[in-house]
Amino acid sequence: MAEFELKKYDEIPxxxxxxxxxxxxxxxxxxxxxxxxxxxxxxxxxxxxxWVNCPDASFEISEEEIQxxxxxxxxxxxxxxxxxxxxxITMKPEGEGSEDE
Amino acid sequence: xxxxxxxxxxxxKKRKFESGHSLCSGCGLPIAVxxxxxxxxxxxxxxxxxxCLEVATSRFPTSAWxxxxxxxxxxxxxxxxxxAESAYRSMxxxxxxxxxxxxxxxxxxxxxxxxxxxxLSGALERGHDFTYVTLDNGAYMNTGIQRSSATPxxxxxxxxxxxxxxxxxxxxxxxxxxxxxxxxxxxxGQASISHLQDLADKAEKAIHRxxxxxxxxLSTCQLGWRIPPKDSVKVAQKGVDTCFWPxxxxxxxxxxxTYEPKEKLPIKEWLEPQKxxxxxxxxxxxxxxxxxxxxxxxxxxKLQAKAS
Numbered sequence: 001m002a003e004f005e006l007k008k009y010d011e012i013p014x015x016x017x018x019x020x021x022x023x024x025x026x027x028x029x030x031x032x033x034x035x036x037x038x039x040x041x042x043x044x045x046x047x048x049x050x051w052v053n054c055p056d057a058s059f060e061i062s063e064e065e066i067q068x069x070x071x072x073x074x075x076x077x078x079x080x081x082x083x084x085x086x087x088x089i090t091m092k093p094e095g096e097g098s099e100d101e
Numbered sequence: 102x103x104x105x106x107x108x109x110x111x112x113x114k115k116r117k118f119e120s121g122h123s124l125c126s127g128c129g130l131p132i133a134v135x136x137x138x139x140x141x142x143x144x145x146x147x148x149x150x151x152x153c154l155e156v157a158t159s160r161f162p163t164s165a166w167x168x169x170x171x172x173x174x175x176x177x178x179x180x181x182x183x184x185a186e187s188a189y190r191s192m193x194x195x196x197x198x199x200x201x202x203x204x205x206x207x208x209x210x211x212x213x214x215x216x217x218x219x220x221l222s223g224a225l226e227r228g229h230d231f232t233y234v235t236l237d238n239g240a241y242m243n244t245g246i247q248r249s250s251a252t253p254x255x256x257x258x259x260x261x262x263x264x265x266x267x268x269x270x271x272x273x274x275x276x277x278x279x280x281x282x283x284x285x286x287x288x289x290g291q292a293s294i295s296h297l298q299d300l301a302d303k304a305e306k307a308i309h310r311x312x313x314x315x316x317x318x319l320s321t322c323q324l325g326w327r328i329p330p331k332d333s334v335k336v337a338q339k340g341v342d343t344c345f346w347p348x349x350x351x352x353x354x355x356x357x358x359t360y361e362p363k364e365k366l367p368i369k370e371w372l373e374p375q376k377x378x379x380x381x382x383x384x385x386x387x388x389x390x391x392x393x394x395x396x397x398x399x400x401x402x403k404l405q406a407k408a409s
Contacts, residue, residue: 078331
């Protein structure tokens, strides 16, 4: 859970309005995860099914191609691994088989 | 109609719905919301009825929305967006705004089928130019899985639980898509999170049509349906392939079926993976499954007749 400063009662905007748009940096849901998806770039056929089916918008894309996974927000639901038509995504228990941490 | 690449291009340009919301792992709602918001290029303003989507995406001071978005109450998502749309029309007439803005309302099945029904019906009749999206997961999931009039027959909920006397909810669900179609509005679509290209196509039609449009989207709830989060999309697919949830549209009064299952699966295949239907598989309840199958077959035949 990201830290944010608590506002005093007279600092809270009227109606509890959030003025700055989305705040993904304040709610890093990656720590919900018990299994992490591992994406294999070489097997991937860039069909974008994982990207479109991800509840947490956690597939990083550029030029309409998958670049990687945003582990700060991925909750590890495993839908991507289920849906991938070429098994380019596998679920591994947290702490095992992850190269980037 | 926009391909997945086009949707991806739009999200690269602007993430209208962000990660960092608190919806459950494997929830179907954000899948539908992202696809709907990516189905249009233009500016969008949305209202949201009370429900999981509203609560989990707007916990102060966090938000998942990069569009102007308002929560008012449970019953009035349609009334709130009617007001916003009327103000926009007036400002446009006076030359205070020159953008073309699209208006959306999001609500769950509780906020639509039950609590928000009169405000929806009123807004449809007044002919506001907006799209109302129901994300139907078949119960009041946010408050702890109470039955709604969208809960399918046979499902166990906390207010219609399976026990020694009863197998769960006794009544057949309300056919809201047809009820809304009876308002004779320009566009009505029924879609599912298992068919996102179909959903994107319908959303694009609905959003860009003048006058009111309505989308009813089957969305999964891993908690209330008692399914593993990873199976979310696949279970929704069974709903479509058994014709429990046919994908179709009512375009200017014409029914079109937009997806015909290659092989219509028996209803058991939709019921069995969901533990909310577990009591139906106990000895003595075989005939309930038969009744559900008969209901589904009858509705599918009626729909086919309307579409032919």
